[in-house]
Amino acid sequence: MVTIAVTSEPADEPRVAVSPDTVKKFTALGALVRIEQGAGLRSRFSDDAYRAAGAEVVGKAEALAGADILLRVRRPSAEDIRALKPGAIVAGMIDPYGGGGELTALAETGATVFSMEFMPRTTRAQSMDVLSSQANLAGYKAVVDGAAIFGQALPMMMTPAGTVPAAKAFIMGVGVAGLQAIATARRLGAQVTATDVRPATKEQVQSLGAKFIAVEDDEFKQAQTAAGYAKPMSAEYQAKQAELVANHIKTQDLVITTALIPGRPAPKLISRAMIESMKPGSVIVDLAAERGGNTELTEAGRTIETPNGVKIFGPLNLAGTIAVNASSLYARNLLAFLETMIDKKEKTLAVNWDDELVKGTLVAKGGQIVHPNLATKTA
Ligand SMILES: NC(=O)c1ccc[n+]([C@@H]2O[C@H](COP(=O)([O-])OP(=O)(O)OC[C@H]3O[C@@H](n4cnc5c(N)ncnc54)[C@H](O)[C@@H]3O)[C@@H](O)[C@H]2O)c1
Numbered sequence: 379m380v381t382i383a384v385t386s387e388p389a390d391e392p393r394v395a396v397s398p399d400t401v402k403k404f405t406a407l408g409a410l411v412r413i414e415q416g417a418g419l420r421s422r423f424s425d426d427a428y429r430a431a432g433a434e435v436v437g438k439a440e441a442l443a444g445a446d447i448l449l450r451v452r453r454p455s456a457e458d459i460r461a462l463k464p465g466a467i468v469a470g471m472i473d474p475y476g477g478g479g480e481l482t483a484l485a486e487t488g489a490t491v492f493s494m495e496f497m498p499r500t501t502r503a504q505s506m507d508v509l510s511s512q513a514n515l516a517g518y519k520a521v522v523d524g525a526a527i528f529g530q531a532l533p534m535m536m537t538p539a540g541t542v543p544a545a546k547a548f549i550m551g552v553g554v555a556g557l558q559a560i561a562t563a564r565r566l567g568a569q570v571t572a573t574d575v576r577p578a579t580k581e582q583v584q585s586l587g588a589k590f591i592a593v594e595d596d597e598f599k600q601a602q603t604a605a606g607y608a609k610p611m612s613a614e615y616q617a618k619q620a621e622l623v624a625n626h627i628k629t630q631d632l633v634i635t636t637a638l639i640p641g642r643p644a645p646k647l648i649s650r651a652m653i654e655s656m657k658p659g660s661v662i663v664d665l666a667a668e669r670g671g672n673t674e675l676t677e678a679g680r681t682i683e684t685p686n687g688v689k690i691f692g693p694l695n696l697a698g699t700i701a702v703n704a705s706s707l708y709a710r711n712l713l714a715f716l717e718t719m720i721d722k723k724e725k726t727l728a729v730n731w732d733d734e735l736v737k738g739t740l741v742a743k744g745g746q747i748v749h750p751n752l753a754t755k756t757a
Pocket of ligand 1: 573
């Protein structure tokens with residue numbers, strides 16, 4: 379029988395790696411889930427709900443002892459991994475580019491570590507795509523929180539007492555989070571514009587009823603990698619983009635920034651001067667705060683107010699602020715991935731090392747960091 383351990387996450391991580399729903403499905407696959415007492419409480423999953431789904435609710439040491447698999451939201455400690463079966467599987471958001479030596483320490487435990495952030499963006503892997511499931515919720519929550527900080531109505535309202543104008547929302551970066559931010563801001567009645575460097579986003583923005591603005595030169599036409607990500611843009615393009623943004627941002631009430639390039643610091647799209655040109659009371663929500671921020675003034679994990687009255691919110695874990703939804707979807711992503719590794723007849727682990735999803739997400743095995751994107755870390 380395959381045993382799966384689930385432990386509590388750190389104080390700043392309210393999510394949990396399994397839900398009662400996924401425990402039920404793991405149990406139906408013939409696996410035994412041992413979850414640390416109270417691990418789901420911040421996601422509103424009670425110990426009783428896990429028990430009813432077939433899990434054993436135990437102390438942390440008991441959950442880890444001799445387990446075949448450890449499921450996590452965040453990277454576990456090397457010490458916890460040593461309590462598992464030698465060579466056990468660890469799957470979670472390992473933060474492969476962060477934490478330096480910690481990843482090496484993790485690899486040195488001999489565990490087989492999968493980083494869910496590296497899940498290939500293929501059709502087959504859609505149900506396992508943790509970046510998408512969490513970014514989608516973050517994009518939604520960015521607008522809701524931004525609207526609350528803004529403290530004014532978003533939709534145009536024509537009333538006998540007069541007209542309330544629609545707020546103007548500007549979404550920078552139209553990946554999964556940006557698309558959901560556009561959709562949410564539209565639902566709340568804002569007048570929405572959006573920008574990205576990937577040409578494919580233009581149609582997506584327009585199909586959501588928002589206006590697309592961007593520097594659409596030759597470089598823009600080539601700005602998407604084969605994997606569908608943005609390329610770093612030239613200094614010349616960035617200057618043109620900055621001019622466009624500078625003119626536009628002055629009139630905006632709510633700006634949501636989500637621009638990222640995998641493995642690199644976030645591009646600085648909003649300068650101090652641009653922020654100084656914005657209206658008092660306007661709000662920026664910077665979803666790239668964790669990776670250095672898309673504005674020059676973002677402070678990760680804080681909301682600051684500039685002398686000209688612009689509030690900049692730099693959340694670190696927005697999906698975690700709606701943990702019940704985030705954990706439910708994240709747990710489903712992990713289940714879908716793990717299902718590919720469990721032999722349903724024999725009820726044993728059966729990893730297909732040639733599977734592109736296994737190869738794509740495997741970061742450490744046999745004591746070594748093995749992922750090609752992390753090659754420099756082993757040197
Ligand atoms: N299963 C799938 O097929 C699948 C699933 C999810 C996402 N995707 C694709 O992956 C790609 C990335 O999505 P993501 O949500 O992970 O993105 P992301 O979080 O890596 O980046 C957010 C957005 O920022 C944009 N950006 C980067 N630099 C910028 C700049 N200087 N100025 C303006 N915008 C900038 C990017 O183009 C991207 O749209 C998209 O093509 C998306 O459609 C595919």
